[in-house]
C-alpha cells in the first residue's frame with residue numbers, strides 16, 4: 001500500500017499547476033511511463049547481449065526529467081550526465097533513434113557512435129549526455145551565458161548527481177554563475193548514491209547539498225521528487241528567476257534509482273538492502289503516485305491508465321525491433337563525425353558560431 005500522508009502544501013494549487021488541463025496531466029503520466037518502458041526494454045535486450053558499452057538506468061527518477069522539462073520553452077536548454085535517457089525522451093527525442101543509439105546502429109541519435117551515455121539533439125536544445133562526472137556543469141554555464149549574451153528570455157537546466165556536487169568544477173561553476181548572474185539552474189538529482197558510495201559517506205555536509213549555494217550568494221531549494229506537482233512548482237519559480245532576472249539557482253530533487261549504478265554494477269546488491277529498494281518502490285514511486293493522484297482527481301480511470309502503459313510498452317518493443325533491424329555504421333564512416341568543423345565546412349563551422357547563429 002502506498003503511504004497516503006498528505007504533504008504540507010498542495011502544489012497542485014501553485015501557479016504553474018492550477019490551470020493544467022486533464023490532457024496535460026495525462027501527458028505527464030505518458031511521459032513518465034514511456035521512460036520506464038523504454039528502459040525496461042533496453043535492460044531486457046542489454047542482458048541478451050544486444051548492446052555494448054554501459055547502460056545507466058533512470059528507473060525511479062522519471063518525475064525529475066518529465067516534470068522539469070515540461071516547463072521548457074524555445075529559449076531554454078537542457079544538458080545532463082550519462083544517465084540521460086529520461087531527459088532525451090522528455091525533450092521529445094524519437095524513441096527509435098534513442099534505442100538505435102543504445103544498439104550502436106547508424107539510425108541512432110549519434111549515428112551509433114555515442115551509445116547510451118551520449119544521447120544528443122541540438123535541434124531540441126538538448127546538449128547531451130556526458131560521461132565525465134560534473135563535465136556538463138561548465139557546459140551548462142556556457143549555454144546560460146549564450147542565452148544572456150543574446151538577450152533572450154531563457155535559461156539552462158543542467159542536471160547532475162549527488163556525487164557530482166563534490167567535484168571542484170561544480171563549485172567553480174556556482175561561483176561564476178552567481179558572479180556573472182547567469183540564467184542556469186543546477187538540478188541535483190539526489191538518488192542517494194554515487195556508484196556504490198552513499199551520500200552519507202561521500203558528502204561532509206550530509207543533509208542538504210543545495211544549501212552549498214549559499215556560499216555563492218545563490219538561491220536554492222529542496223524538492224520532493226515523488227510529487228510531480230512539487231517538481232514543476234519549484235522548478236518553475238527557479239526558471240522564472242532565471243528568465244526574468246537572469247539569476248541562477250541550485251535545486252536538489254530527492255529521488256531514488258531502483259537499479260545498480262549501471263547494469264554492469266557488480267556490487268549492486270551490496271551497498272543497500274533489498275528492504276530499502278522495496279520501500280521506495282512501494283511508497284515513493286513517482287509513476288505510481290502520479291497515477292494514483294490522477295485517478296483521485298478523476299482525470300482518468302485505472303483502465304485508461306493501463307491502456308497508456310500498454311501503448312508505451314508497445315512503442316518500446318517496436319523501437320527495439322527497429323534498432324535490431326537497423327544497419328551498423330559502415331567502416332568507411334569511421335572518421336566522420338569526429339570534428340564538427342570537418343563534417344560541416346560552413347561559415348558557422350569556420351567561425352566557431354555553431355550553436356547560436358544570429
Ligand SMILES: Cc1ncc(C[n+]2csc(CCOP(=O)(O)OP(=O)(O)O)c2C)c(N)n1
Pocket residue numbers: 083131132133160161162163164165191193194195261
Ligand atoms: C571525473 C570522473 N570521475 C569518476 C568517474 C567514474 N564515475 C562514473 S559515475 C560516478 C558516480 C557519480 O554519481 P552521481 O553524480 O551521484 O550520479 P548518479 O550516477 O547517481 O546519477 C563515478 C565516480 C567519472 N566518470 N568521471
